[in-house]
Amino acid sequence: MARMKETILSVAIDLFFEKGYFATSISGIAAGCGIQKASIYYHYANKEAILFAIMERTMQALVAHLEQRLTGVTDVEARLRAAVRSHVEFHLRHQKETFIASSELRGLSDAHYRAIVARRDTYEQFLQELIMAGIGAGCFAAGDVKILSYAILTLCTAGASWYNPAGRLSIDAIAGIYEDFILSGLKQGLSEGRPGTSAAGYMTHLA
């Protein structure tokens, strides 16, 4: 059965999150599974394959989560709100995996690195298109789309590094705060008619 294969993955997620990929040993993972380290190689070709399996699965689920949350949402602002919320919720709900996926890219082989980065880029571009649509529709102020998208993504991603499931704030509450914070950043100056200080004049197209 594939039960042990899943166990290995879940133990590896715990250890990679806690001590980092390079500081985690195969024997440590094996011990966490209650087997010998040689037995790991029956299920995975090598250590890097475990890391890749975690990242691949996480990135795939991240994209699927976003797609599901956007189906049926047509209003531009509502779509971006939904995207932000989806992003935050996924990252907080899958705190360990997303932290690993964003911090252990260096552990991947060249081919696997390219595969994961390609998925990440697709995700980023999708968000950038949402922002551009909003600017085009006049509900967001003009700004540097790349920087804004990075800001949104890293803001939400960083949440996964300090979020405490036992803390005082729920995932929903945090998502709400981020949602408002980001939306007001995107709309900045629009309602006030203020000419905008340094953000004005930057290109809005992608490089």
Added chain:
Amino acid sequence: MARMKETILSVAIDLFFEKGYFATSISGIAAGCGIQKASIYYHYANKEAILFAIMERTMQALVAHLEQRLTGVTDVEARLRAAVRSHVEFHLRHQKETFIASSELRGLSDAHYRAIVARRDTYEQFLQELIMAGIGAGCFAAGDVKILSYAILTLCTAGASWYNPAGRLSIDAIAGIYEDFILSGLKQGLSEGRPGTSAAGYMTHLA
């Protein structure tokens, strides 16, 4: 002379940034300095001491940079703007060191870990006090101070992970964008008189 001691530090910064602390070997650092690895131990007690030296120096400089930028600035909003700008500029200007300082904490010994985290906490608390002063003075909307401060810090810090010195945007331009983005986030709803959606009702004091 202490020249080699500095060379080791600068080579280590390059390698830690590029490959990570655990993936960098003492012999690699030595090779980068043009000496044998045993000679490293004449200048530093062990590998971790090199990491600590980098972090300690960086955190000290970070605090000093902020203090210098805030002297003479009294207006609450201007102080927060200056703090954000100081933070962004320092992180982009010392991209490698700040990236290491924020991503390689796990490489430190317990005692050194506590020392660095203490410095980081002091810095965070300082920013939180700035925000609270702004809320108290009525120029920022009420919100969760902890979350807001984390948002500001991670937003700026993340810039160090994607900033390209040879890219199309200058440090000054990026700092300006972040400054406006964050300020509008902090002021959200104030001028519009909108009751605020999910951000309303959270405590503004520190835990």
Added chain:
DNA sequence: TGAATCTTACCGACCGGTCGTTAGGCAAAT
């Protein structure tokens, strides 16, 4: 001044230990 001593900054060789990985075998399940 000159000899003796100490300090600085480095080297080559080596240590114990851990790493990821492989080979081969064994017992239970199919």
Added chain:
DNA sequence: ATTTGCCTAACGACCGGTCGGTAAGATTCA
């Protein structure tokens, strides 16, 4: 009888770190 899932044992490579030693310069003392 074969496959599945795990085992014990061992491999070579490399790790951080220590050792004794050394060449060159600075300092001390006669």
